[in-house]
Amino acid sequence: xxxxxxxxxxxxxxxxxxxxxxxxxxxxxxxxxxxxxxxxxxxxxxxxxxxxxxxxxxxxxxxxxxxxxxxxxxxxxxxxxxxxxxxxxxxxxxxxxxxxxxxxxxxxxxxxxxxxxxxxxxxxxxxxxxxxxxxxxxxxxxxxxxxxxxxxxxxxxxxxxxxxxxxxxxxxxxxxxxxxxxxxxxxxxxxxxxxxxxxxxxxxxxxxxxxxxxxxxxxxxxxxxxxxxxxxxxxxxxxxxxxxxxxxxxxxxxxxxxxxxxxxxxxxxxxxxxxxxxxxxxxxxxxxxxxxxxxxxxxxxxxxxxxxxxxxxxxxxxxxxxxxxxxxxxxxxxxxxxxxxxxxxxxxxxxxxxxxxxxxxxxxxxxxxxxxxxxxxxxxxxxxxxxxxxxxxxxxxxxxxxxxxxxxxxxxxxxxxxxxxxxxxxxxxxxxxxxxxxxxxxxx
Numbered sequence: 001x002x003x004x005x006x007x008x009x010x011x012x013x014x015x016x017x018x019x020x021x022x023x024x025x026x027x028x029x030x031x032x033x034x035x036x037x038x039x040x041x042x043x044x045x046x047x048x049x050x051x052x053x054x055x056x057x058x059x060x061x062x063x064x065x066x067x068x069x070x071x072x073x074x075x076x077x078x079x080x081x082x083x084x085x086x087x088x089x090x091x092x093x094x095x096x097x098x099x100x101x102x103x104x105x106x107x108x109x110x111x112x113x114x115x116x117x118x119x120x121x122x123x124x125x126x127x128x129x130x131x132x133x134x135x136x137x138x139x140x141x142x143x144x145x146x147x148x149x150x151x152x153x154x155x156x157x158x159x160x161x162x163x164x165x166x167x168x169x170x171x172x173x174x175x176x177x178x179x180x181x182x183x184x185x186x187x188x189x190x191x192x193x194x195x196x197x198x199x200x201x202x203x204x205x206x207x208x209x210x211x212x213x214x215x216x217x218x219x220x221x222x223x224x225x226x227x228x229x230x231x232x233x234x235x236x237x238x239x240x241x242x243x244x245x246x247x248x249x250x251x252x253x254x255x256x257x258x259x260x261x262x263x264x265x266x267x268x269x270x271x272x273x274x275x276x277x278x279x280x281x282x283x284x285x286x287x288x289x290x291x292x293x294x295x296x297x298x299x300x301x302x303x304x305x306x307x308x309x310x311x312x313x314x315x316x317x318x319x320x321x322x323x324x325x326x327x328x329x330x331x332x333x334x335x336x337x338x339x340x341x342x343x344x345x346x347x348x349x350x351x352x353x354x355x356x357x358x359x360x361x362x363x364x365x366x367x368x369x370x371x372x373x374x375x376x377x378x379x380x381x382x383x384x385x386x387x388x389x390x391x392x393x394x395x396x397x398x399x400x401x402x403x404x405x406x407x408x409x410x411x412x413x414x415x416x417x418x419x420x421x422x423x424x425x426x427x428x429x430x431x432x433x434x435x436x437x438x439x440x441x442x443x444x
Contacts, residue, residue, distance in 0.1 A: 028045050028047050029047075030044070030045050031043070031044045031046065032044075035062075035064035035069055036071075038064060038066050038069065040064065042062055042063055042065065042069075043062070043064075044061070044062045045062075046058060046060055057102060057127065059073075073124045073125055080185065080216055080218065082185070083205040083207060084181070084184065084185055084205065084212065085203065085204070085206075086179065086203070086206060087179070087180045087189040087203055088177060088201070088202040089177070089178045089189055089200060089201050089202075090201075091130060091169075091177070091178055092175050093172060094172050097130045097172070099130050101126075101128055101130060101132070101133055101189055102127055102189075103123075103125060103126050103128070103133065103180060104125045104184055104186045105121055105123070106183055107181065107182035107184075108120050108181045109133060109179070110178075110181070111169070111176060111179075112177050114166070114169075116166075118137060120183075120215065121215070130178060130189075134166055141162065145159065183208045183212040183215070183216060239259070240257050241258050242257045243255075243258075244256075245274065247278060247279060248274075249276065249279050250276065250278055250279040250281065255275065256273070256274045257272070257274075258271065263312070264408070268290060269286050269288055269289050269314060270286070270287045270288070271284065271285075272286070273285075285317075285336055286315075287317065287337055288400035292398045292400070292430065292432065293398060294399075295399060296395070296396060296421070296422050296426070297395075297396050297399040297419060297420075298395045298396075298418040299395075299401065299416070299417050299418075300391055300393050300416040300417075301342075301414060301415050302390075302414045303383065303389060304389050305386060306385065306386030309342050309346075309384055310341055311342045311406065312339070312341060312403075313338070313340060313341060313345050313402070313404070314338075314401055314402035315335065315338045315345060316337050316401045317336050318396055319332055319401040320394075321392070321394050321395070322393045323390050323392060323393070324390075324393070325388070325389075325390045325391065330349065335348055347384070349380065350376075350380045353377070354373050354374065354377040397422050397429075397430065398430065399419075
């Protein structure tokens with residue numbers, strides 16, 4: 001840990017910002033405490049001081065007369081701030097290395113130019129300089145080098161090479177960036193131009209995550225309260241959102257997860273999955289993440305090769321499908337929204353028509369109907385095996401269905417896409433005839 005000296009506690013104009021922690025005075029509190037090196041008693045000195053343009057801190061200095069071991073730490077004298085803080089400094093000159101730095105225990109230090117990071121709570125808080133931070137990081141890496149050279153010489157050589165890169169930063173032959181991110185908001189990098197703006201230093205505030213609150217002790221580890229998600233679409237794309245619901249089979253409490261997924265060359269969709277721990281029922285559904293298109297879409301795929309079975313298919317809940325060669329049509333609400341492959345969709349159709357059909361068992365069943373359905377299932381199997389060429393048609397009046405173009409961004413010779421104007425009946429089914437999206441705020 002870097003030792004605080006008179007040289008590294010000077011501010012604007014060279015004036016001394018802090019009292020010498022080894023000096024005698026009424027403001028210094030001395031406490032006899034155990035040395036963690038030799039386990040005999042040493043002396044800890046505490047000094048409460050204030051950093052200009054920042055806040056109060058407690059500087060702690062320990063010295064053991066028995067083994068000469070010493071240690072210096074710094075802690076915030078105030079509370080954890082409402083927001084975290086992130087300091088980003090562009091180090092351009094050697095003078096920047098003399099900037100004062102307050103780094104709390106929970107702060108993360110990064111040097112992106114070297115892809116180097118010091119995680120939170122791996123070092124004690126410190127009052128030092130930029131140069132001191134670099135020396136401290138190099139010393140930490142150097143600590144076990146003797147053991148590494150004996151057991152893992154190749155690893156030791158790579159770490160030694162990296163240590164030299166850290167030392168080379170102090171020459172400031174080229175500009176580099178230093179980032180200190182502190183969820184507690186109690187870290188600080190000096191602005192030598194204060195109160196004027198420092199062009200090389202960027203300070204941003206951020207809201208802590210649930211995990212950061214737990215690390216700081218602001219929230220219990222077993223707190224299952226959901227972390228509020230961001231309101232912007234980019235944040236939601238990176239998160240799996242969840243909400244409580246009831247199982248559609250047994251009505252027991254269940255959990256539904258949903259995530260926004262972007263389909264290349266199409267649009268965003270929302271994938272929803274529900275899993276019931278009580279009856280093990282699972283269901284998934286896909287909904288369009290965008291608005292209803294101005295025109296309907298009819299997509300026709302000419303299936304000529306088994307590789308067509310691997311095409312991604314998005315079938316919205318408003319899409320109907322048909323296979324003219326089998327004289328087969330399926331309405332929009334029969335299967336629901338799905339994002340799967342063509343093979344997966346055909347298997348779902350087979351399960352719906354053959355396996356899960358309630359009219360093939362019990363008193364309502366008949367041998368003729370059963371034979372027809374079994375023949376239909378066999379034809380589906382032939383299509384999946386590539387033994388039968390068909391035309392697979394998706395007709396979606398909302399325009400929110402999709403068939404993968406394996407030649408994208410070039411046109412696919414096996415896919416035909418037609419745009420059409422919806423009929424009054426289709427608009428009525430979708431509830432668009434009574435929907436008014438313009439001028440409604442002026443009506444009484």
